[in-house]
Structures are given as C-alpha cells and as structure tokens.
Amino acid sequence: MDAERLAPTVGIVGALLLALTIAIPAVTVEAGDGQVAAYYAAGPVGISFVGMLALLETVVFLSGRQERTDPATAAGLAFVLSLSMLGVAALWSFSIDPTLLFSFDQQYSWLTYHRWSVVAAAFVTFVGGAWYARGVL
Structure with missing residues (x-):
C-alpha cells in the first residue's frame, strides 16, 4: 500500500465531502428572516470559513500528491489545516443554539443531524491529513 498516494486521496475525498456538506443547507433550505445565515454564523466562529479551508485543503493535498510542492511541506500543512477544520467544526456543532436549530420548518428536520x-x-x-503526514514525515 502506497501511503504517499492513498492518504492524500482520502484527504481529498474528505475535504471535498466537507465542502459539499457545508454547502448543502445554503442550497436546499428556503427559510426566511436570515435563519440560514444565523445557522452558518452560530457559535464563536461560524462554519463558512471551514468550507473555504476545505477547498484550500484539496489544493494542498493535490499539490503534495502530484509533487508540485515539497511533500513534507504539503503533509505538514495538510495536517495543520485538517486539525484546525476538525476543531472548528466540533466547536461549531456543540455551540449551536438549540432554539435556532429547531426553528426551521419540519421539512428541514434533517438539519439537526447536519x-x-x-x-x-x-x-x-x-484522518487523511494525519495519515499523509505520518507517511511522508
């Protein structure tokens, strides 16, 4: 098993999945009074920034995997970015106000699991970032 090829692939899939998962409510939920904006801005930091970092993370993984940049630099940056995104996502998910979370219409009840x-x-x-860093470093 080639960890230097498979680990960034796992990271790329995870980062694209993360960016897509974050974008789903913005595209599908039709709520008034800025509910969706409040949902994204909930907590101390909000989650929109993580979606942008996930797209940046994809570029980092690809550049390291294709050796367009030093793999050790890409692996270190990928690890730090992925750890930061995980921390912010966990902080955001635990700090959403339940009143806001359950204020959406019944058809958007899936947002409680989002x-x-x-x-x-x-x-x-x-996992992709840590695996890649371990394999390269």
Missing part, C-alpha cells in the same frame, strides 16, 4: 455530518467529514479529512 452538524454531525460536518464533523464526520472533517474527521475523514483529518
């Missing part, structure tokens, strides 16, 4: 899927996708990215 935050955990964001954390799960961030964890997959973290």
Whole structure:
C-alpha cells in the first residue's frame, strides 16, 4: 500500500465531502428572516470559513500528491489545516443554539443531524491529513 498516494486521496475525498456538506443547507433550505445565515454564523466562529479551508485543503493535498510542492511541506500543512477544520467544526456543532436549530420548518428536520455530518467529514479529512503526514514525515 502506497501511503504517499492513498492518504492524500482520502484527504481529498474528505475535504471535498466537507465542502459539499457545508454547502448543502445554503442550497436546499428556503427559510426566511436570515435563519440560514444565523445557522452558518452560530457559535464563536461560524462554519463558512471551514468550507473555504476545505477547498484550500484539496489544493494542498493535490499539490503534495502530484509533487508540485515539497511533500513534507504539503503533509505538514495538510495536517495543520485538517486539525484546525476538525476543531472548528466540533466547536461549531456543540455551540449551536438549540432554539435556532429547531426553528426551521419540519421539512428541514434533517438539519439537526447536519452538524454531525460536518464533523464526520472533517474527521475523514483529518484522518487523511494525519495519515499523509505520518507517511511522508
């Protein structure tokens, strides 16, 4: 098993999954009064920034995997970014106000589980980043 090829692939899949998971409510939920914006901004930091970092993480994994940058530098950056995204996603998911979470219409009840899927996708990215860093460093 080639960890220097498979680990970044796991990280890429996790990062793209994370960015997609974060974007789903913005695309699918039709709520008024800024509910979706409040959902994304909940907690001390909000989650939108993690979606942007996930796309950046994809570029980092790809550049390290294709050796367009030093693999050790890419692995270290991928690890730090994935750890940061996991931390922010966990902080965000635990700090969402339940009143906000349950204020959406009944058809959007899946949002109560959305935050955990964001954390799960961030964890997959973290596993890819840690595995890549361990394999390269």
